Amino acid sequence: MSTSLLMFLLFIAVTLGITYWASKRSSGAAAYFAAGRQIKGWQNGIAVAGDYMSAASFLGIAGLIAFFGYDGFMYSVGFLVAYLTVLLLIAEPLRNAGKYTMADVLAYRLQPRPVRAMAAISTLTVSTFYMIAQMVGAGALVALLLKDSGISFHAAVIGVGILMIVYVVFGGMLATTWVQIIKAILLMSGTFLLSILVMAHFNFSLGDFFASVSTVTYHDHGQVVVKDFLQPGLRFKPPYGALDLISLGLALIFGTAGLPHILVRFYTVPDAKTARSSVVWAMVLIGVFYILTTFLGFGAATIVGRDYISSHGGTNMSAPLLAQSLAGNIFFAFISAIAFATILAVVAGLTISATTSFAHDFWTNVIHNGVERKQGEEVLVARISAFVVGAASIAIAVALGPTANVAFLVGLAFAVAASANLPVIVLSIFWRRFNTAGAVAGLEVGLLGSIGLILVSPSLMAVYPPSVVGAARHLIQAKALVPLENPGLVSIPLGFIGAILGTLLSNEKTSEDKFNELLVRSNTGLGSEKASSH
Amino acid sequence: MTNSASKLGAADSPQYKASQSTWNAIAESQEFKDLMATKRAFIVPAFVFFVLYYVALPVLVGYAPQFMSIKVGAVNLAYLFALSQFFVAWIIAGLYVKAANAFDRLANDIVNKAHDAQGGK
Numbered sequence A: 001m002s003t004s005l006l007m008f009l010l011f012i013a014v015t016l017g018i019t020y021w022a023s024k025r026s027s028g029a030a031a032y033f034a035a036g037r038q039i040k041g042w043q044n045g046i047a048v049a050g051d052y053m054s055a056a057s058f059l060g061i062a063g064l065i066a067f068f069g070y071d072g073f074m075y076s077v078g079f080l081v082a083y084l085t086v087l088l089l090i091a092e093p094l095r096n097a098g099k100y101t102m103a104d105v106l107a108y109r110l111q112p113r114p115v116r117a118m119a120a121i122s123t124l125t126v127s128t129f130y131m132i133a134q135m136v137g138a139g140a141l142v143a144l145l146l147k148d149s150g151i152s153f154h155a156a157v158i159g160v161g162i163l164m165i166v167y168v169v170f171g172g173m174l175a176t177t178w179v180q181i182i183k184a185i186l187l188m189s190g191t192f193l194l195s196i197l198v199m200a201h202f203n204f205s206l207g208d209f210f211a212s213v214s215t216v217t218y219h220d221h222g223q224v225v226v227k228d229f230l231q232p233g234l235r236f237k238p239p240y241g242a243l244d245l246i247s248l249g250l251a252l253i254f255g256t257a258g259l260p261h262i263l264v265r266f267y268t269v270p271d272a273k274t275a276r277s278s279v280v281w282a283m284v285l286i287g288v289f290y291i292l293t294t295f296l297g298f299g300a301a302t303i304v305g306r307d308y309i310s311s312h313g314g315t316n317m318s319a320p321l322l323a324q325s326l327a328g329n330i331f332f333a334f335i336s337a338i339a340f341a342t343i344l345a346v347v348a349g350l351t352i353s354a355t356t357s358f359a360h361d362f363w364t365n366v367i368h369n370g371v372e373r374k375q376g377e378e379v380l381v382a383r384i385s386a387f388v389v390g391a392a393s394i395a396i397a398v399a400l401g402p403t404a405n406v407a408f409l410v411g412l413a414f415a416v417a418a419s420a421n422l423p424v425i426v427l428s429i430f431w432r433r434f435n436t437a438g439a440v441a442g443l444e445v446g447l448l449g450s451i452g453l454i455l456v457s458p459s460l461m462a463v464y465p466p467s468v469v470g471a472a473r474h475l476i477q478a479k480a481l482v483p484l485e486n487p488g489l490v491s492i493p494l495g496f497i498g499a500i501l502g503t504l505l506s507n508e509k510t511s512e513d514k515f516n517e518l519l520v521r522s523n524t525g526l527g528s529e530k531a532s533s534h
Numbered sequence B: 001m002t003n004s005a006s007k008l009g010a011a012d013s014p015q016y017k018a019s020q021s022t023w024n025a026i027a028e029s030q031e032f033k034d035l036m037a038t039k040r041a042f043i044v045p046a047f048v049f050f051v052l053y054y055v056a057l058p059v060l061v062g063y064a065p066q067f068m069s070i071k072v073g074a075v076n077l078a079y080l081f082a083l084s085q086f087f088v089a090w091i092i093a094g095l096y097v098k099a100a101n102a103f104d105r106l107a108n109d110i111v112n113k114a115h116d117a118q119g120g121k
Helices: A003-025 A029-037 A041-052 A055-068 A070-097 A102-107 A112-145 A153-201 A206-213 A241-258 A260-268 A272-304 A306-310 A315-367 A377-400 A407-430 A436-455 A488-504 A509-513 A515-524 B020-028 B030-063 B077-117
Strands: A216-220 A223-227
Touching (some): A029 A260, A029 A377, A041 A153, A041 A315, A055 A272, A055 A315, A070 A102, A070 A241, A070 A272, A070 A407, A070 B030, A112 A153, A112 A260, A112 A315, A112 A377, A112 A407, A153 A260, A241 A260, A260 A272, A272 A315, A272 B077, A306 A315, A315 A377, A407 A436, B020 B030, B020 B077, B030 B077
C-alpha cells in the first residue's frame, strides 16, 4: 500500500470517528444545522478558513502562480481582502437577525414565501456549481495522487461523495465543523513546512529567492523563454485583461460575503461578538496562507519548473510536485493527503449549506408556511436532501468525466453570490424602502445575469481546431460574444439595478413598516437566537 | 426548541417579541440613534477606503504594468502593493474590532433597557 493511501485512510478514520461522536451528541434542529450555536470564536474562525480554502486555492493558485507568476497571486489578494466585506457589513447583522440561512434575514420584513423560494434557488445554484467543480477536480486529483494504488477517477469521485454524505447526514454541522478545523490545521502546517523547505532551498535568502523568480526559464511552443515572474500580465493580457482583472476582483470581494456555505458558519457561534472574532481569526489564517502561496507558487516555478509540471499532471500538481522534489515521496504523500482533506472539508460545507437552505427555506417555510408538522421533520428532510445532493453531484461529476473544463464553475459561483445574494442582503439590512418585489427581482437578475454572461464568455465559447476532442472542448464552438471571463463587473451592477428598480416600481407598506424591527435586531442583537444549553 | 409543531419562521423568534410600536420606539430612541451614528462613523469610511485601496491594485496592474514592474530591492512595486493589501486588511480588521467594543456597550444598554421594559428577564 502506498504512503499516500495510508495517510488518506488515516484521515478518513479520524473524521469518521468525529462523525460518530457528533451523531451521538446532536439532537434537534439547532444542533443539526448550527452545532447548537456553541462553537467558540477561534474554532469557528479556523472552520471558516477550512470551509473557504478549497483545493482550488491550495492546488489551483499554487499552479496559477507556478505558470503565470504574479497574475496568479492576484487571486490570493482578493480571497483575503474579501473578508472585510464579511466583517464590516454581513457577519454580525446576519448572526443577530437570522436563524439558519441568509433568507432568515430577508424574511423578517419581506414576504417570506417568494423571498425564501428565490433565495433557496440562488443558494442551491451557487452550492451546486461550486460542488461540481470540486467533485470533478477531486476525482481527477485523487486518481492522480493515488495513481500507484490503482484508484480510478470514478472510484475517487464516488468515494469522496459517499464520505461527504456520511459526514453531513450523520454528523450534521458539528461533524462538518470539526472536519473543517482539522483540515485547516493540516493545510496550514503543510503550507508552512513547504514554505520553509522552499526558503531552505534558497539558503533562507529572500534576495536569492526573488532573484530566481525574476528569471524563470521554460519552453513555450518549443521555444525557450525566460520571464520575470514578478511582472504582471502573463495571464491577463490586453486588450481585455485589465477589465477582466477588475471584474474578477469585484466578484471575489463581494462574492465571498454572499457564499451560503460561509454565511451558515456564523450561526454556529453564540452571538454576534463571537461571529466578529471568528472572522478575525479566519482573516489571520487565510491571510497567512495566501501570503505563503508566494513560496508555494514561485517555489514550484523556480525549483520544479513549468516544463516538468506540464508533463507530470499539469498546473494542479504544482504543490505536490514541489513537495516531492524538496523532501521526497513521504512529503508528497503528506501534501496529497492534505489536498484530499481540503476537498472533503469544502464539499461537506457546501452540502450542509445546500441542505439547510432546502429543508429550512424551501420545505418548511415555502411549502409548509413555516410550520414543522412533526417534531424533527426539518432535520429529516435535510438528511434526505443531503443524500440526494450527494448522489446528484456524484452522478454529474461521473458523467462529466475527469477532463471536463469546469474551472469556470467556481468563478460562476462567486459571480452569482456577488450579483444575486449580496445586493439583496445588503439592501434588506440597510435600505428602508426595499421590498419583496425588489428582492425577487435582484435575485433573479443577479442569478440569470451571471449565468447568461458566463454562457457567452470565453469560458464556454471558443473555437478549437478539430484535433481537440471530447469534454476538454469548450461547450460552444463559436467566438465569444463577451470578452470577459469574469462577469462581475457587469453582473454585480445588474443585480443592484434589478433590486432597486424592482423596489421603486412597486409599493409594499409592510416591508417599510417592519424595517425598524430588523434594524434594531440586526444592530443590537435584541432577541437573537441563543446557544442551546446542555 | 423541542416543542413539536413549533413555528419556525425567523419572525417568530422565541427570544424577544414586541409590537411594531415598541420596535419603532427603540429605533427612534436617542440611544439607538447614537449607536447607528457611531457605527456609521467607522464602517462607512472603512468600507469605502478598503474598496478603493483594493480596486486600485487591478487598475494599476492592468493599466500601468510598466510602472508596476519598477524594481524595488529584490521585488517590484506590483508585488509590494499586493502584499500591502494583506496588512491593510488586517489593520482595518483590528481597528474595527477596537471600534466595535464601543458598539457593543451601546447595544447592550439598548437590549437591557428593552428587556427591563418587558418586566425583566
